[in-house]
Amino acid sequence: MRGLYQRAIKESFVKLNPRIAVKNPVMFIVWVGTIVTFLVTLDPNLFGTIQLPVNQQRLLNGLITLILFFTVLFANFAEAVAEGRGKAQADTLRATRSDTIARKILPDGSIQEVNSTELRRGDLVKVVANDMIPADGEVIEGIGSVDESAITGESAPVLKQPGTDIASSVTGGTRLLSDQLKIRITADPGQGFIDRMISLVEGAERSKTPNEIALTVLLAVLTQVFLIVVATIPPFAGYIANFVSTLYGVEAGNSLRAGASVAILISLLVALIPTTIGGLLSAIGIAGMDRVAQFNVIATSGRAVEACGDINSLVLDKTGTITFGNRMADEFIPVNGHSVEDMAQVSLAASVFDDTPEGRSIVKLAQNFGARVDFDTSTAEGVEFSAKTRMSGTNLPDGKQIRKGAVDAIKGFVRSRGGNNTSELDAAFERVSRLGGTPLAVCQNDEIYGVIYLKDIVKPGIKERFDQLRRMGVRTIMLTGDNRITASVIAQEAGVDDFIAEATPEDKIEVIRSEQSQGKLVAMTGDGTNDAPALAQANVGLAMNSGTQAAKEAANMVDLDSDPTKLIDLVTIGKQLLITRGALTTFSIANDIAKYFAIIPTIFAAAGIGALNIMGLKSAQSAIISALIYNALIIPALIPLALKGVKFRPLRADQLLRRNIFIYGVGGIIAPFIAIKLIDVILPLS
Numbered sequence: 001m002r003g004l005y006q007r008a009i010k011e012s013f014v015k016l017n018p019r020i021a022v023k024n025p026v027m028f029i030v031w032v033g034t035i036v037t038f039l040v041t042l043d044p045n046l047f048g049t050i051q052l053p054v055n056q057q058r059l060l061n062g063l064i065t066l067i068l069f070f071t072v073l074f075a076n077f078a079e080a081v082a083e084g085r086g087k088a089q090a091d092t093l094r095a096t097r098s099d100t101i102a103r104k105i106l107p108d109g110s111i112q113e114v115n116s117t118e119l120r121r122g123d124l125v126k127v128v129a130n131d132m133i134p135a136d137g138e139v140i141e142g143i144g145s146v147d148e149s150a151i152t153g154e155s156a157p158v159l160k161q162p163g164t165d166i167a168s169s170v171t172g173g174t175r176l177l178s179d180q181l182k183i184r185i186t187a188d189p190g191q192g193f194i195d196r197m198i199s200l201v202e203g204a205e206r207s208k209t210p211n212e213i214a215l216t217v218l219l220a221v222l223t224q225v226f227l228i229v230v231a232t233i234p235p236f237a238g239y240i241a242n243f244v245s246t247l248y249g250v251e252a253g254n255s256l257r258a259g260a261s262v263a264i265l266i267s268l269l270v271a272l273i274p275t276t277i278g279g280l281l282s283a284i285g286i287a288g289m290d291r292v293a294q295f296n297v298i299a300t301s302g303r304a305v306e307a308c309g310d311i312n313s314l315v316l317d318k319t320g321t322i323t324f325g326n327r328m329a330d331e332f333i334p335v336n337g338h339s340v341e342d343m344a345q346v347s348l349a350a351s352v353f354d355d356t357p358e359g360r361s362i363v364k365l366a367q368n369f370g371a372r373v374d375f376d377t378s379t380a381e382g383v384e385f386s387a388k389t390r391m392s393g394t395n396l397p398d399g400k401q402i403r404k405g406a407v408d409a410i411k412g413f414v415r416s417r418g419g420n421n422t423s424e425l426d427a428a429f430e431r432v433s434r435l436g437g438t439p440l441a442v443c444q445n446d447e448i449y450g451v452i453y454l455k456d457i458v459k460p461g462i463k464e465r466f467d468q469l470r471r472m473g474v475r476t477i478m479l480t481g482d483n484r485i486t487a488s489v490i491a492q493e494a495g496v497d498d499f500i501a502e503a504t505p506e507d508k509i510e511v512i513r514s515e516q517s518q519g520k521l522v523a524m525t526g527d528g529t530n531d532a533p534a535l536a537q538a539n540v541g542l543a544m545n546s547g548t549q550a551a552k553e554a555a556n557m558v559d560l561d562s563d564p565t566k567l568i569d570l571v572t573i574g575k576q577l578l579i580t581r582g583a584l585t586t587f588s589i590a591n592d593i594a595k596y597f598a599i600i601p602t603i604f605a606a607a608g609i610g611a612l613n614i615m616g617l618k619s620a621q622s623a624i625i626s627a628l629i630y631n632a633l634i635i636p637a638l639i640p641l642a643l644k645g646v647k648f649r650p651l652r653a654d655q656l657l658r659r660n661i662f663i664y665g666v667g668g669i670i671a672p673f674i675a676i677k678l679i680d681v682i683l684p685l686s
């Protein structure tokens with residue numbers, strides 16, 4: 001922690017470099033102002049004669065220079081502290097990226113040892129137990145467990161094997177613990193997942209988000225307006241000075257001219273321009289990305305984090321996101337006069353090749369009923385489950401075709417072979433669906449044997465989360481391949497706003513497009529290759545780290561813990577980022593009013609227009625210094641708030657706006673009046 005601050009202090013000075021400083025127009029004006037006031041400290045008469053005794057003027061100018069310099073440093077410090085945590089994280093990551101020797105498989109099948117940095121996309125490598133995986137890739141042969149703690153912080157080993165979308169992708173820098181794998185490299189050197197993570201957390205790719213750019217422009221315009229206002233004060237003051245001279249004598253007129261000295265005009269300018277938000281703006285953005293990183297989510301840009309705050313619609317999978325997703329076979333419901341044992345036997349035959357959790361749980365339940373595999377598995381053919389057919393099964397050596405799957409899919413299968421549907425089947429289908437379970441029909445050729453009840457449970461607390469989202473104006477849409485009845489039961493229980501049943505992967509992208517065509521911003525999660533287009537289409541796409549390479553590349557965020565529910569947290573983080581920025585901007589601009597009333601009178605006070613001094617400050621000098629000290633100190637004082645984010649309540653945007661304008665607007669007007677008066681009382685200036 002101390003190291004973090006030491007580093008930040010050092011960085012604060014590095015950021016004084018004009019080439020870096022100029023990127024923040026508001027603070028750059030302060031920096032230029034500091035240099036000018038420094039010049040008039042060296043030679044108080046630089047821009048014309050002054051009326052104060054030279055030493056007194058020099059002291060005042062020197063003090064102003066010092067405070068302005070600290071104002072710039074404080075703003076730099078805010079940014080440096082925000083960047084610090086990411087830098088520390090990058091160091092840890094870099095340590096895992098050390099080069100290793102890879103066993104490259106040559107076209108003739110022989111092995112050549114090469115440095116991991118020489119591997120290119122498409123190369124084949126062999127990795128044996130205890131080897132570091134040399135680069136990102138896809139397992140094409142073998143099975144083994146991998147320690148991914150370097151990237152996920154999760155110590156439990158993860159099983160990797162070819163074929164299955166989910167388990168076949170490996171990340172360079174993780175370690176193979178057992179057995180051996182043949183891997184096809186999918187990333188060129190320096191383009192891997194860990195490389196991308198490093199450059200992200202280091203902020204190398206942290207370009208300003210569109211909102212940040214818009215706000216920076218607004219602040220720059222505001223700064224320009226004040227620059228013009230302040231620049232017109234001298235002629236105006238000069239005009240009044242002439243007038244005062246004729247009334248009260250030349251000396252009174254001159255003291256008014258002195259009041260509008262360069263140092264004081266610069267002080268007024270700095271006090272009026274939005275330095276508070278100008279100094280904290282980038283820290284707020286970096287902190288938002290940091291908060292996302294602490295959730296173990298990697299965002300590809302600050303833009304993605306911000307987009308989370310603007311989301312109107314959340315598209316979520318049912319299975320595994322809203323429900324636990326470890327759908328277990330709970331019951332066999334035989335139909336058409338078949339016995340449970342008969343049905344168990346057919347269900348087992350339909351599932352021996354099905355590697356999904358559903359398939360394995362069916363095998364287990366069937367074995368409990370005494371079912372045994374009674375055919376030669378080496379000559380039988382497995383029919384893999386696909387979200388499109390919504391079926392899986394086995395073609396037996398004797399030509400029998402056994403299938404299980406969504407009830408309407410199986411009905412279609414049976415019908416095409418001349419079989420019939422029964423009301424008994426429909427009753428079983430309805431019973432399971434009304435319980436929120438997934439019914440799978442089982443058939444052999446044209447004969448339906450029964451319905452398997454796959455049980456799934458809605459995650460506790462999810463309804464409250466959706467209520468919270470609704471209060472923030474976010475609509476939740478549940479998407480499922482399951483039937484309408486099951487979908488509506490789960491939708492009701494989870495409290496989603498809308499649902500789409502019997503959805504194909506194409507439906508996902510369709511839902512997103514139709515929401516977007518209504519001007520809405522959409523967020524979604526996904527892990528499969530077929531999710532990739534939808535992840536790319538969504539304004540916020542959160543891919544699971546356990547998912548395929550394609551999904552991860554299409555998404556703008558990756559969750560290292562592979563928990564799709566995190567999308568809900570991301571929306572909250574994004575909203576908080578926007579609210580924090582809005583609140584501090586309001587506060588910063590509201591502050592100006594008090595600072596204006598503290599400084600303006602000092603310019604005219606010397607001319608005896610004391611009535612302007614409504615704050616009753618001790619003297620012109622004390623007023624200026626007090627206002628500037630407040631202006632400088634408010635930046636470090638607000639760093640914790642900028643980093644942590646303002647207190648967040650799940651409210652709609654308009655309610656939040658009203659609340660914020662009240663708290664940070666009214667507070668922003670009152671706070672500096674009190675603070676400046678206090679500093680004025682404490683200051684040993686006369």
Ligand SMILES: Nc1ncnc2c1ncn2[C@@H]1O[C@H](COP(=O)(O)OP(=O)(O)OP(=O)(O)O)[C@@H](O)[C@H]1O
Nearest residue numbers: 317318319356385387390391392405406480481482
């Ligand atoms: N292993 C399987 N074998 C046969 N049919 C299956 C299998 N797994 C699921 N199904 C059927 O296919 C349907 C679609 O499955 P899919 O995984 O696409 O969607 P889902 O898991 O129900 O919904 P979600 O989109 O919420 O994940 C399921 O509702 C179920 O009826």
Ligand SMILES: [K+]
Nearest residue numbers: 270271273275
């Ligand atoms: K200011």
Ligand SMILES: [Mg+2]
Nearest residue numbers: 317319320481
């Ligand atoms: Mg699914």
